[in-house]
Structure formats: structure tokens, C-alpha cells
Amino acid sequence: MAQREHSDGAAMELTTPTKLEYYDQLLKLQSKAILLSSFKGDDGRKALILDSTVFHPQGGGQPSDTGFICITDSNLRFCVQDVRSKDGVVFHYGVAEDSSRESELEQGNGKEVILQVDESRRRLNSRLHSAGHLLDVCVRNVGLGHLEPGKGYHFPDGPFVEYKGMVSPNELQTKQREIEIEVNALISKGGKVYAAVLPYEEAAELCGGSLPDYIPQGSTPRIIKLGDNPGCPCGGTHVSDISEIISMKVTQIRTKKGTTKVFYTVGA
Template identity: 85%
Template sequence: MEVTAPTKLEYYDQMLKLQSKATLVSYFKGGDGRKALILDSTIFHPQGGGQPADTGFITLMDSSFKFWVRDVRSKDGVVFHYGVAEDCSREGEFEQGKGKRVFLHVDEPRRKLNSRLHSAGHLLDLCMRNVGLGHLEPGKGYNFPDGPFVEYGGTVPPNELQNKQSEIQIEVNALISKGGKVYVAVLPYEEAAELCGGSLPDYIPQGSNPRIIKLGDNPGCPCGGTHVSDISEIISMKVSQIRTKKGTTKVFYTVET
């Protein structure tokens, strides 16, 4: 397998797009035995940043033969679409299809649910600050396998947990009810820092062009995931539990399905 260029991530600026066209770069069997497609561009979101991978299917433009995408991963900028052929006897159509155009179809219900869950994690960060827990160091959000939850560095006194959970829930309800457009853009470092309250996390290299997510009028933050277009589309979010132990605090939540 020879890959010469990173995969263009179409969902970066077209998160609501669920069908697209691309060019087949490679079809092969990986070291773990799974079959994989590499394309020059994709609307499939790979697993990462707490968000599960998209699923769906890919077809050649001149064929009805489907490759069912079960998992999507990214390595060194290249996106691997792992899955199974609809008919193994016709796999040669993909094996000999380098350079051909393909159709991509993302599973809509799964994408919408993952976008709501991921956006809800960002909303939770805002609510944590609003109830006086902004001193906790933001961690990663996880939607799998034990999630969804967001983990923070630092702890909350046990006797405050129940009160804080109630306060966070009130903030969540208020922000969802109010709504607000979700802004996403790839920006120069200085502009991105300004949008995020004046600074960016240390893992964002200076001089880079990070992708920023901003919910309504609230400060933004770097993120590579997919999101709702308006906060109100989260619909309903319940803060189900807060655990604090050994220097970390986990806030678990659910969204209406």
C-alpha cells in the first residue's frame, strides 16, 4: 500500500453533508485482516476525540456493488475506511478500481446522534464554568465505551457533588432552551486564540490553523469532531452522575434518542 497524500476531510466544513463523491486511492487487506478503502477525500468521521466512527457504505459510480463501512480510523492524516464487501465474489471491482470515482453514504441516524452527544460534551464544559467548576482542568470527552462522559483534572468535595449536579443540570436546560448557532471554522492561530477567550491549549502549535467550535455567544475551543448546527438540536441532556476520585472528576450524561 502506497499513500502519497493525506485525506481531505470534507466534514470539517460540511458537517451536515451525508453523501459525497471521492476518488478511490487504494483497496487492500490490512495487517489485522480487515479490508479497507482509502479515498482522496471523505465525509466519514474517524473514531477520535471521544467521538465514535461514522458507518455507512461506499459504491463505485458505475456499479451498485456496496462496501459496507463498519469502522473508520485516521493515521498520519490518512483516513482508513474498514468494512466488508456486500458480495465477496465482486471485490475485484474495488481492487481494480484505483482512480475511479465513488459515492459515499454516511448513516444519518448514527451521525446525528454522535453529533448531538459530542456537542453536549462541549455544552457541559460551559456549564461547569458557570457553576463555579472552571478551576477543573478540562480533559477529554468520551462517548464510548462507558460514556458519554467528560473527564476533568481535579476533584470536587464529596459533600458538594449532589448540589453541583443539580446546578449543572439547571444550566444545561437553560442553554438548550435558549439555543444558539454553532460556529465551526479553521482559523489562523491568533484569530483562533481570540475566539477561545485569548489563548489556546498548549498542544495547539503556534502558527498552526486550528479548527474551532463555538456554541452561541460562548467562548470557543479547538475540536475536530462533528456537531449540531444549533444548540437547541441537542434537544435534551441529562447529567446522570458525577464521580470524583484520585485527582479526576467524571461527569456522565445522556441525550434523548
Template identity: 70%
Template sequence: MDHLNPTKLEYYDDMWKFQSTSTLLSDFQGEDGRRALILESTIFHPQGGGQPSDTGFITNSHFKFIVQDVRSKEGIVFHYGFVENSENGVLESELEKVVEVSLNVDEPRRKLNSRLHSAGHLLDVCMRNVGLGHLEQGKGYHFPDGPFVEYKGTVPQNELQSKQKELELRANDLISGGGKISAAILPYDEACKLCGGCLPDYIPKESTPRILKLGNNPGCPCGGTHVSDISEIMSMKVSQMRTKKGLTKVFYNVGS
């Protein structure tokens, strides 16, 4: 794959684009037996950042490729799946020439994943608003089977229940009020300003990070997909909050 350029991530520019076209660059069967397509550009979000991958399909006049999983490695996005109603070898003839393909993302799945991911970042905002801003943001898990955000630091056991209620009330107040959500790739210094004056140490100072903004709140680096307005989260339930071994986990879900 050394000869391939990094995949252009179209969802970076438009998180609400569900159809597009691209150029098929490579088709191969991986060591795990799964077939993969590599494209010049993609609207499919690969699994990462606590967000599950998109699914959907890729087509041209000769085949329909069902996308079951999407992963990124060293800037190259791999679309894993199978050719519908065909033998695996159907694509080889297509690769004798550069072919244009159509991309179709599963819209309901993307919208749910985007709502869950946006709600996770909204939770970060609410943690500051209810006096828990001293906890260091850690990993988030924004999958439908049990989303949560984990923070470094603890909350006294006798405050957990009250803080849980405060978080839920504050989150739903912000959802009711709404506010534009946007993401942009910015120069490092400009990104720092939007994020309250600093960025995490893992972001190189010579880089141009992608920064997410929820309304008028400080921004944060994020590569995922999100709704266009806070109100689209619809509602938020903080189902559990617990502290153990120096970590605090806040479990949540969004309304349907």
C-alpha cells in the first residue's frame, strides 16, 4: 500500500453527506479472508475515536459491494465486505481500468452514531457546568449497546447520585436550547484558542487538527461525525455514574 496516497475523508468536510462518488484504487482479499476496497476518497467513517464504523454499499454498473466494516490504517481507509450475488473474483476485470463508483452510507445508522457521539461531547460540557471540570477527559465509547465517557479522577460516593441528576438536567437544558455544531481543520495555534488555550499532548504542534465546536462552548479535537445542531440529540438520559480505581464513568443514552 506504500504507493497509495492517504484516503481523502469527505465526511471531514460534510458530516451529513450520505451519497457520493469516488475512484476505486484497489481490491484485495486480506489475511483474515475479508475482501477490502480502497478508494481515492470516502464518506464512510471508519471505526475509531469510540465511534463504530459506517455501513452501506458501494456500486457501479457491474457490482454491488456490501460494506460491513470500515477501518483506517496509516491514513488509508479499508472498506470491508462482500460482492452481492457474485463470486469474489468479479472485481478483477474492473481493476484493469480506473473505475468510478457510487458510495451509499446507511443513513439511519450514521445519524444514530452521530447523535451518540455528539451527546458524549455534550456530556463533557456538562461536567464542567456542574462543577466536575477538574476531572480529566478520558476515553469515550459511543456505541449503541452502552455508551459512556470515562474521566480520570473521582467523585465522592455521596455525591454521585446528585451529580448524575444535575448532569442529566443540564444536558437536556442545552439540548432544548440548541446550538450549531461544526468541525473544521485548523492551524495548531488557532485550534488551541478554540479549545481553551491548549490541546492534548498527543497532538503534534506542527499539525492541523480537526476541531469540534458545540454552540458557544470551548472546542475539542475530534475526528468523528456529529449532528448539525445540539437539539438533534433530542434528549439524553444519564443512566449511571460510578467511581472506581481513580476513574469516573458516566453512562448515557439518547432518546428515539
């Protein structure tokens, strides 16, 4: 259950999770929603809470979307600068384009709003995030199946995937080249990317027979499947076809203290 503080200090409980419109519609960049609440955050920016959103909140190693939210019966535009999620409730942080009209947001509760995601930022983030998952596939394909995928950092400034396990120092350069060749072969081949929320057993089967321990049995995880490759649980945004990643360069592999990091970039 998420809470937020009004300026007068009174707390408002928000028990209904925000519906995520991008969950099963990978290409969706615009949507309509109802404004449920607006308030001033600790940093002075406004935060909007909606019944649904097409904005991806920061998380899973992926930065948040940015863009605009407009109240349909006025020309007021709210610039979304950051998006965060807590206990299933999504908070859209930003400022009114015309600061003198910011008070109108507080009078807009219950009104319909139009959401527009910044397309160029979404596409870059989706390409980087999808490339990270494709990297997992290629790491296994080049004989490094003992590496267990861990956290990823899919931001433009130095994306990487971290794995549990080590690579022999003598193999680092060879494996770096092999992974890059393998991943670019998959990108050239292409393949549709699918996203679906599935029953636990069906999700496990799509992911090679099992799911990570952090996913509770009996739950309904969202699964991403890149082409003919095994699926994986993920809540982020993705390309609609593997070929949209364009190309990928493995810039470095570091192995130290039981972990291996594979750094990469994607083509312009």
C-alpha cells in the first residue's frame, strides 16, 4: 500500500495499483487515463497519480520514460521528467509547462488526461533493455552457461549485464569476440518480440522449464520472448522485433570476485 503526503501533512492511502498500458502493447506511446491525484513532492515538483499509464517507471535497470500529460478540456501540459513506482502505484513527477497555471492540476481530479511518451527516448531505452536480454542468450550460446544472470544496467551511459560466476582470464578476449559475433547474427536474423502475462506453469515452460526463485509460485509473471529464444520474466519495455536493436558491440568483459560484467553499446 503506497502513501503520499499532502502539503497539510495528511496522508492519503492509495490501494489500487496503476494499470500499465505498455505491458502487453509494446509499441504504445499514447493513452488516455483519469487523473486521480496531484501533490507537491519533497523536491518541489508536482506528482500526478493516474488510474493507468503508458509511462514506464524507472526500474529493472531501465530509466523511466519522459513526455507530457495534458488535461483534455484545457491546453495545460504537464512535462513528465521522472516516473517512479511504489507498491504498484506509479508517480509521474514534473512541472506544468506554464508554471502560473499549476494550481489547475489540483482542480483536475477525476478528469480525463492524454499521455504522450517521448518516442526517441523510449526507443533507445527499449533497444538497450532488449539488447541486455539478448546478451543473456548469447552468453549461453558461446559456452558460458555456468554464468547466472544478475542485475543489469540498461542506461545509455555504460550499459552492462552482471553475472554470477567467473570467466578464465585467458578466455576473456576470445569470449568477448564470440559473444559479439553471436549477438549480431541474431540481430541480423531478427524475430518478433512478444510480451504476455501468463500463469506460473505456462511462464516456466516458456522460460526453459523454470523461473527464478524471486518469482512466487502461483503468480502470473510477465514474460518477454525474443524470437525463437527462451523467454524471460521482465517488466520493462522492448523492441517489437530483434532487428530494431540494429547492432551491438561488446565493449568489455570484466571478471572479479565471483562476478562477471559484460559491457555493451547498441548501434545508432
